[in-house]
Amino acid sequence: MIIVTGASKGLGAAICERFIAEGYDVFGLARDVSELNFDGQACDVSSYDQVKFIAQSLKKNKAVITGIVNAAGIASMNLAVTTPPNITQSIIQTNLVGTIYCCQLFAPLMFRNRCGSIINFSTIAVALGLKGESIYAASKAGVEAFSRTFAREISGFNVRVNCISPGPINTDLLKGVTSKQIDCMVAQQIISKQFVPSNVCDLVEMLLDEKSSSLSGQVLNVGGV
């Protein structure tokens, strides 16, 4: 079974769709699962208790987890000095702390089988230091640092942890970003083109595959930086 957080929208939904089409057993988590047409449960990843409840029920049901894709995330493009404290708190809590909670509580479900792959999500904004994304970038820089370190902590259990760092992909997270800003981001990538969700799904597929067994603690930048 592959757990995907943020399963109801954006990249998370695209990843679920891809893996379901390929016959994988996908378990989606999202705050609102009313529109999910596959197995899933409501869960706000920023709540330790909610994530723990899911982990406990998966354990009770003896679910065999082979992959965790932490795609849940929020964004609010704003200058740091004009960002209200509740927005700052919310971005850090969901993007960074939520990813940490999911890793802490779901990873032990894979330890017993001595195999598994965890994929966390960063952003090109970390590498490029994009103006107007300082708090979002800070939350994702934390995800990168956590992923590299967590990868070392759990490598003895043959569980790998990697990050995918997409550039501007057309999802809800890009709301409020102008096409000029998108062009500017794309121009800074090594491959100067705007990628689409299926390109990210390809990388997720690769990282979940045993063929990536030599990769852990890495950040894969979509488009290259």
Added chain:
Amino acid sequence: MGIQTATDLIIDSVKEVLEIDGLEVEVSADMPLIGSESALDSMDLVELCLALEEKASDCGFEFDWTSETAMSRSRSMFRSVKSLSEEYIRQYEARK
């Protein structure tokens, strides 16, 4: 399950974990499970928790090793085999 049974179970589990590392260590109720005097490294501690989780499941309860006090030096359930046994029993008795 009584405290002695829990202590024996934890001593056996600690021995099993250390045996994987090729270590034969005398394990007593006073043995620390964290800190510089512990024979267990961090990976061993996770292995021990997984083993105890499995054994708890066989006994019909869930062993939660992620509590806020789990790693606190002064209050941690991992201070010693004895403190872990006490917590294990507490969780066993709190089962619904």
